[in-house]
Amino acid sequence: MKPIVYIDDEPMLCRVFQRILADRGARAVTFTDPEAALEYLRDHAAAAVICDYRMPTITGLQVLDRIPAGVPFFLVSGDLGITSRGNARVTGTLTKPFRPEELLDMIQPYLAIPD
Amino acid sequence: MGNQPSLVAELLRTLPLAAAMFDREMRYLAHNDRWLVVHGEPAGASLIGRSHYDVFPDLPTKAHVVHRRCVAEGVDETGVDVYLRADGRREHLRWRVSPWRDAAGAVGGLAIYVENIGDHLRTEARLAERESLIRDLFEHSPFGLNLCRMDGLWLESNPAFLDIIGYSRTEADGGLTYWQLTPRKYDADEATQLEQLRTQRRYGPYEKEFIRKDGRLVPVRLNGFLVSRDGEDYIWSLIEDLTAQRELEAKLEAERVTAIQTSKLATVGEMAASFAHEINNPLGVIDAFAFTLTDAIASGDQEYLDEAVRSIRVAVARAGKIVRGLGKFARHPDSDPLEDVAIETVIDDALDLCQARIRTHGVDLAIRVTTAGRVRGHGIELSQVIVNLLNNAFDAARESKAKWIRLTAGDGAGDTIEVAVEDSGAGISPEVEASMYRPFFTTKPVGTGTGLGLSISRVIVERHRGTIVLDRDMPDTCFRMILPRLP
Numbered sequence: 001m002k003p004i005v006y007i008d009d010e011p012m013l014c015r016v017f018q019r020i021l022a023d024r025g026a027r028a029v030t031f032t033d034p035e036a037a038l039e040y041l042r043d044h045a046a047a048a049v050i051c052d053y054r055m056p057t058i059t060g061l062q063v064l065d066r067i068p069a070g071v072p073f074f075l076v077s078g079d080l081g082i083t084s085r086g087n088a089r090v091t092g093t094l095t096k097p098f099r100p101e102e103l104l105d106m107i108q109p110y111l112a113i114p115d
Numbered sequence: 116m117g118n119q120p121s122l123v124a125e126l127l128r129t130l131p132l133a134a135a136m137f138d139r140e141m142r143y144l145a146h147n148d149r150w151l152v153v154h155g156e157p158a159g160a161s162l163i164g165r166s167h168y169d170v171f172p173d174l175p176t177k178a179h180v181v182h183r184r185c186v187a188e189g190v191d192e193t194g195v196d197v198y199l200r201a202d203g204r205r206e207h208l209r210w211r212v213s214p215w216r217d218a219a220g221a222v223g224g225l226a227i228y229v230e231n232i233g234d235h236l237r238t239e240a241r242l243a244e245r246e247s248l249i250r251d252l253f254e255h256s257p258f259g260l261n262l263c264r265m266d267g268l269w270l271e272s273n274p275a276f277l278d279i280i281g282y283s284r285t286e287a288d289g290g291l292t293y294w295q296l297t298p299r300k301y302d303a304d305e306a307t308q309l310e311q312l313r314t315q316r317r318y319g320p321y322e323k324e325f326i327r328k329d330g331r332l333v334p335v336r337l338n339g340f341l342v343s344r345d346g347e348d349y350i351w352s353l354i355e356d357l358t359a360q361r362e363l364e365a366k367l368e369a370e371r372v373t374a375i376q377t378s379k380l381a382t383v384g385e386m387a388a389s390f391a392h393e394i395n396n397p398l399g400v401i402d403a404f405a406f407t408l409t410d411a412i413a414s415g416d417q418e419y420l421d422e423a424v425r426s427i428r429v430a431v432a433r434a435g436k437i438v439r440g441l442g443k444f445a446r447h448p449d450s451d452p453l454e455d456v457a458i459e460t461v462i463d464d465a466l467d468l469c470q471a472r473i474r475t476h477g478v479d480l481a482i483r484v485t486t487a488g489r490v491r492g493h494g495i496e497l498s499q500v501i502v503n504l505l506n507n508a509f510d511a512a513r514e515s516k517a518k519w520i521r522l523t524a525g526d527g528a529g530d531t532i533e534v535a536v537e538d539s540g541a542g543i544s545p546e547v548e549a550s551m552y553r554p555f556f557t558t559k560p561v562g563t564g565t566g567l568g569l570s571i572s573r574v575i576v577e578r579h580r581g582t583i584v585l586d587r588d589m590p591d592t593c594f595r596m597i598l599p600r601l602p
Contacts, residue, residue, distance in 0.1 A: 015426070016406075019419065020407055056474060096391075096392070096399055101406075
């Protein structure tokens with residue numbers, strides 16, 4: 001199964017979404033460091049990437065620029081006024097605070113993609 | 116007659132008055148030079164043998180009457196007459212007409228003495244005029260004026276002073292003392308002023324209050340000096356009513372507090388996006404962990420349950436800190452009293468608001484506090500200055516390559532505390548420096564800055580008797596807030 005890659009600089013969010021996705025039978029790989037995630041993505045095909053927009057060293061959209069085309073990309077943003085509208089490569093956005101159900105609904109199609 | 120005439124002539128010459136002797140028909144028997152001067156006759160002229168009335172045909176009838184009466188009744192008469200001279204001068208002549216008697220005791224004629232008292236009168240008039248000027252000044256002065264004895268008994272008060280204290284002149288002068296109207300809390304200050312009066316013979320400017328007749332306290336400024344009268348010292352005081360000035364100051368202070376509060380709320384508004392971010396993350400953590408609890412309980416995964424509960428509590432604490440910081444920062448100025456506050460607390464309160472935002476955006480924030488010093492002030496206002504400086508540093512640093520901010524606090528020269536905020540930003544041009552303390556001046560994009568940060572910061576720092584400067588001696592952009600340190 002291809003992994004769901006979850007990137008957020010908040011460790012507690014990484015931890016809990018790993019659990020939630022695992023409970024749904026998905027494979028989740030989480031990163032608090034976007035550079036580590038980019039390195040992982042160079043070697044691994046992901047079913048989807050969920051990425052926070054506001055991170056200390058880099059924004060979510062800058063992460064998007066550096067991952068292979070064709071990988072479904074979901075942007076999570078808490079900043080008012082940040083919008084991904086007009087960026088064709090963003091598959092979907094979630095605005096913080098969001099409910100876990102919203103995230104699950106959105107990535108449902110990618111939970112069980114075979115390798 | 117022997118040498119009598121020459122004796123008479125000598126007597127006349129040495130008299131400090133104009134004098135002349137006449138026979139009963141008012142013919143001149145003798146006169147001195149002063150007589151000629153007073154009457155405007157050429158010096159050295161002789162009137163002997165001539166009739167007084169021929170010499171002075173314009174002499175008023177009144178004079179004729181006096182002369183006749185004095186000769187007939189043998190009595191003296193005196194008086195003052197005003198003569199208008201040909202050149203327009205007015206002369207005041209005091210005269211005395213005395214009959215002289217021969218050896219048999221009969222009236223032989225008259226002696227007349229004349230003194231020009233014009234100068235004397237003019238001096239008296241000038242004195243009276245000065246006296247009246249000074250009296251007018253005293254009575255109509257907008258400043259209170261008061262003369263008191265060394266024991267504080269009031270002797271003379273002008274209407275302005277009576278207005279200030281609310282007593283009538285009869286109540287105050289000779290009835291009230293300075294000390295009856297002075298609140299006890301000024302005892303120490305009074306001692307200082309008295310000492311100054313003793314050593315320098317003057318006191319003030321001295322600001323205090325008087326207790327008015329209606330019991331109200333009236334703020335005043337006093338200046339005064341010692342005067343001596345008949346070997347005794349008295350105190351003259353000039354008293355200004357400061358009520359209007361105090362009211363104006365209170366109004367300006369209220370306006371400053373309002374401006375500071377408005378700017379604080381504007382700052383909070385500008386930072387709203389980052390506060391949302393800092394609260395959303397903990398909320399998301401809480402919600403997501405709660406979402407997993409049912410399954411974790413069902414499966415009896417105790418280890419995970421412990422972690423979930425711990426994480427939820429950490430998240431609540433983190434969000435609570437932001438909300439508390441915001442509440443503290445934005446609350447009403449009344450709950451930011453004047454107190455002794457540690458500079459470290461001031462900095463911590465500012466960091467509660469700014470730190471997460473700065474670090475979330477990848478700007479390195481180094482903090483070094485090397486003083487445990489305290490300042491007298493409004494803690495939240497001073498935090499606001501640091502927040503403003505950090506926000507400016509943040510906006511500059513995030514655009515730079517190096518992306519760092521350094522906040523240092525330490526003891527400065529001469530009992531001060533210095534808080535410096537440095538950043539890796541592009542720096543401040545001299546043009547910007549010239550305008551940056553002006554209200555509404557901003558270099559930030561439209562809608563992101565009110566342009567009030569530095570102007571309000573300066574108002575706040577100056578209210579705390581400190582200064583805020585751009586330190587050009589530092590290689591990077593460095594703002595320095597310098598405050599008086601409490602001992």
